Amino acid sequence: MDGNGRWAKQRHLPRAMGHQRGVDAVRTLVRAARQMGLEVLTLYAFSTENWRRSEDEVSTLMGLLKRYIQADLDEFVANNVRLKIIGEYRALASDIVELLDHALERTAQNDGTTLVVALNYGSQDEIARAAAKAAAKGPITPETIDAELDTAGLPPLDLLIRTSGEVRLSNFLLWQAAYAEMIFTDVLWPDFTPDHLRAALEEFSTRERRYGGR
Ligand code: MG
Numbered sequence: 001m002d003g004n005g006r007w008a009k010q011r012h013l014p015r016a017m018g019h020q021r022g023v024d025a026v027r028t029l030v031r032a033a034r035q036m037g038l039e040v041l042t043l044y045a046f047s048t049e050n051w052r053r054s055e056d057e058v059s060t061l062m063g064l065l066k067r068y069i070q071a072d073l074d075e076f077v078a079n080n081v082r083l084k085i086i087g088e089y090r091a092l093a094s095d096i097v098e099l100l101d102h103a104l105e106r107t108a109q110n111d112g113t114t115l116v117v118a119l120n121y122g123s124q125d126e127i128a129r130a131a132a133k134a135a136a137k138g139p140i141t142p143e144t145i146d147a148e149l150d151t152a153g154l155p156p157l158d159l160l161i162r163t164s165g166e167v168r169l170s171n172f173l174l175w176q177a178a179y180a181e182m183i184f185t186d187v188l189w190p191d192f193t194p195d196h197l198r199a200a201l202e203e204f205s206t207r208e209r210r211y212g213g214r
Contacts, residue, residue, distance in 0.1 A: 001026070001043055003164030003188030010188075016060045021190035023064050027072060032194030034079055034113045036201075040154055041115055044172050048087070048122030065119070066096055073103050080112030086150035087121025116154065123174040126150050151176055159204045161197075163189045181207045 001022060008018030026043060033041040046061060053061075069083075076083060083103050090097055100119075130148035134140050146152065157176040162169075165186040169177065183200045185192075 001045065001163060001189040001192075002166055002170075004190055006164065007188040007190040015057060018190060019057075019060055019064055023068050025190050025192050026068065029192065029194060029197060030072075030081070030113075030115055032197060033115075034081055036194075036198075038113055041113060042086070042118065042157075042173070043116070044118045044121065044170075046087075046119050046121070047171060048120055048125055049171065062093065062096060066099060069099055069103050073106065076103070076107050076110070076115070080110045081107060082110040082112065082114045083107045084114055084116045084154075085119055086116055086126070087119045088125070089119040091120055114154070116151070118172070121150070122171045123169075124171055127175055145175070149175060156180075159183065159200065161185065161200050163187050163192050179209065179211050181209065 004018035004022040005015045006018070007021060008015050011017075030041065045065065050061070051058065075081075083100075085100060085104065089100055092100075126149055127145065130145050130150075131140060133148040134144040138144065151157075151173070157173055157180040159182075160169075160173065160177055160180045161183045163185055165184070167184050173180075181204050183203060185196065185200070187196055
């Protein structure tokens, strides 16, 4: 989810406003994903590198995360949405960790759309942690690493969408993206609507996936 800052800048608004509108886009998109029957929607909310931002911006982002989960948790429960976190979220502030644990527990039995939120997430960090766990148990193979990733148990990644015109992965789901289709769009995250998602899925459905075969 990239482009909140530029969205705000274009309107001569503070960056925090861009992040707020980014959350509005998240809320709308999660509802749409559920209605479309998407099995999994993963959102890159806060990376291991985002700590480099100003204290002020980090606390704005954490505050928005907290308020979003607080405000929408009942809706997740009512609509069979299962929440899952990837990344080292336990390193976040204790009130947020408690809230997330509570939300995870309340939605654990749901089997509709799984909303995966990447928090304090970095793919290289995830792979290193998974490799260490795999090594402690036995031989390191792609399968044993895969089974220790934060995404273990989720279906393979089909489609990765990056907003805001950047064409890079920025440490997101590097391992999982091995055979994922990718879509890069210039749309800034706060402007990303369910119609953009539908268009991306449409484009995805036209791609021929060969997984290295021919
Ligand atoms: Mg950015």
